[in-house]
Amino acid sequence: MRSRGEKTGGCPPNTYKPKGQSLCKPCPVNSISGEAASSCRCVNGYFRAEDELISQPCSQPPSRPIKLVATAITASSVRLSWNEPSSLGGRPEIWYEVRCSSSARGECGAVVISPADKRLSTRSVQINGLRPASDYTFLVFARNKVSSEIGGGAEKSAVIDLRTRSEEEDVPPxxxxxxxxxxxxxxxxxxxxxxxxxxxxxxxxxxxxxxxxxxxxxxxxxxxxxxxxxxxxxxxxxxxxxxxxxxxxxxxxxxxxxxxxxxxxxxxLGESQFLNQTGSALLIIIALILVVIAVALCMIVVQKKSKNRKQMSDLDVLDTYKQDSMTPDYHTASRHHHQHGNVPANLHEQLRSTTKLNAPLIPSFGSPISQPPPYYGGVHSATLGYGSVVPTPPSSAAPMPSLDDFLRQIGLNHVYGKLVSNNIHSVSDLAATSHLDLLACGLISPECSIVRDGLNGRIGTTPPSSSSGSNGTIHATTRGTRTTRPREEGFFV
The missing domain is CATH 2.60.40.10 (Immunoglobulins)
Structure with missing residues (x-):
């Protein structure tokens, strides 16, 4: 690739002034210019590659490879090797190409050169597919980026002629x-x-x-x-x-x-058989490794999902309840159980046998587990929201202690202030308060359980008495703006 200098003015021969600059520069190596030139042209036999700038020196193709020899000649194969050219043309890159030129009958059609790359980086090849007792000519070219700038007839190559062995001569050495x-x-x-x-x-x-x-x-x-x-x-x-x-x-x-x-x-076992068997074994091993990795990843993802899943706390339960998204549907006959008549003597045992205290706090409404437990019934029963019945114990029950005494007996006197501040002033009020309402008052689940056990113990262990009065009756009351919600399985009474 040649470029003639463009006249500008001021620069002597063999110098040039690039466009947009005011100073003259000497021509790069292997290039010349006339007066007032904006670039320098390469001298004969030297070139610049297409991706090179005018400020880079000119170079030339490498000389032919040296010491080309043929070894291991057989009836069907030969090995060629050579040395690097004596001149690289002033460039760092170099590669080689091997061509076959048969002297007659077109024997090169079946020739296989290995490696078959036309840009060889090695200096030896194995040639197979030759005919016995045949003459061949092989050419080895050395090339770089500017080799394409010269015509094909001007390329220099190393040449070797050889003759393959006959089948009779082709015996192992x-x-x-x-x-x-x-x-x-x-x-x-x-x-x-x-x-x-x-x-x-x-x-x-x-x-x-x-x-x-x-x-x-x-x-x-x-x-x-x-x-x-x-x-x-x-x-x-x-x-x-x-x-x-x-x-x-x-x-x-x-x-x-x-x-x-x-x-x-x-x-x-031939070499090819061994390689095939080895390749198959490697594929099986790789497949097993991939399966193990996939299983491990799946287990990690599942564990992370289970760890990240939010567990419902007491406050979450309370928030869900307060959203009024639950629509209970009670259809059992326990709603009107014992609406008339006296309370049976084994009331506490019936209560223990029919109430599942370990049921979930938020049951699936409309299912059997969501139905309210059988409560006390009688002529003095009070009806609360959603039609649930809070029983009134018989007038013969023993007098109820005050709320302060009851809390002191069960070791929860520290919650007295919380209950009073929420309009719970007596044991009757406390008995009519659901588990979730107690949580809303500031009690925690273990404290609610202690209250439940204390109330159950009071009902189950107090013998009947002839005395009567309002102190011995557990009344259902409505305190302030608080609405008493229906008791469900899992709530204490």
Missing amino acids: VSHLRVDASQSDGVTIAWSTADSDVTDFEIEVRPAIVKPRAFETRHVNMTYTTFIGLRHDTVYQFRVRVKDDLRWSQSISYQVGRGLVSSAPSEE
């Missing part, structure tokens, strides 16, 4: 693999090679000795090696090849204490 010596927990194997100059070998043993996997490899520069640490209950398989050569020798099987053993070909 390693042969006669054998057991050279045996130890109590190991073995020494040796082999022969047709080329005495070859000194770099790769030995494979299955299964692996050191690590728990299907196989392991070892590199040596001699024609023998020793393996130590073999297990007595395992048959090991060995094979050898020249490094970077795809052709393996015939394998041998050995077991400590038995020596050489024969193994059916079906028992041998």
